[in-house]
Amino acid sequence: MFPWLNQVLSLHTVIWLLPIVFMFHDLEEIVTVEPFMRRNRMEIEKRLPSGIGKRLNKIFGMRTGSFAVAVGFMLLGVSFCTVWAGIALDQGGSLLPFAAALAVFFAHSFTHLGQSVLLRRYTPGVATAVLLVLPYSIYAYYRLFSADLLTWATAELGLLLGVGGVIPLLWLGHKTGTRLFKNGLDFE
Template structure:
């Protein structure tokens, strides 16, 4: 396929996967320790949250979390490949890009609610939000950015939520070695 002048560069499409990898590296490094140290405090601060939620959070081991991250990488790689194939026009790619940025806002809201650090909140202002704004700007200048309306924001949040739940469910279903 010949590249059209209004298509975006691979750094815009595949850059999403690279930015996500940097961000999720922070999460992979920080989640186990953060869960260990913060869940007891969270139980006290949020007594109405069912104990099953806290137990489930504490039960996620490094293998399960790594498997979920790997599954998410596959989903994002597919979205980025579709973005590259379509010169950035892909609705799947643009939804994944929106999801990435919106999930960063969720990280910042979590950190604000906790009044401190939460895994993912350090790379959000350094990587997630700047990349999302930059990539959307490149898509806009190339004339391929779909209009962003409340529906697209809901789709982005929905994509992030469904992908997170699905990848963690898959990771939980992978048999553990004994």
């Protein structure tokens, strides 16, 4: 399968697929997270240690609109890293920001798998995590390593930078979304 994909997809296309796969994945989350949390809030609190379950319910118990704002912030970060990578491919620059975004996206898919295993059911985002995020991430890593554009050291550093960068971006997105929708932008 990889040889065929290598012929069909340029490296630029592989890089530009990141925000597209991200949008499909997060659309699944946006559409399903609020109703899922309403139905499963109590079970989540029971299955996780006391403080963690309540904290997750607070974070993921937000309205669909405020969650979408937080996802929008993440999309901006992913898009920035993708544009950077597109320019770096043409001009010989570093792909470290893209490596950071890809590492977090890849690792994020395992959180969805873990949630579904823990709860023994569908959880928001698991379908696209399995069908899109994991295959895309594996192929993107394969292409970047094959083209000698990524080393293990850069991939590891990317993961560290990605985790460090995603935390403030998520915080800002969640705070902004919560404020916007507390001030009457939620139409329900």
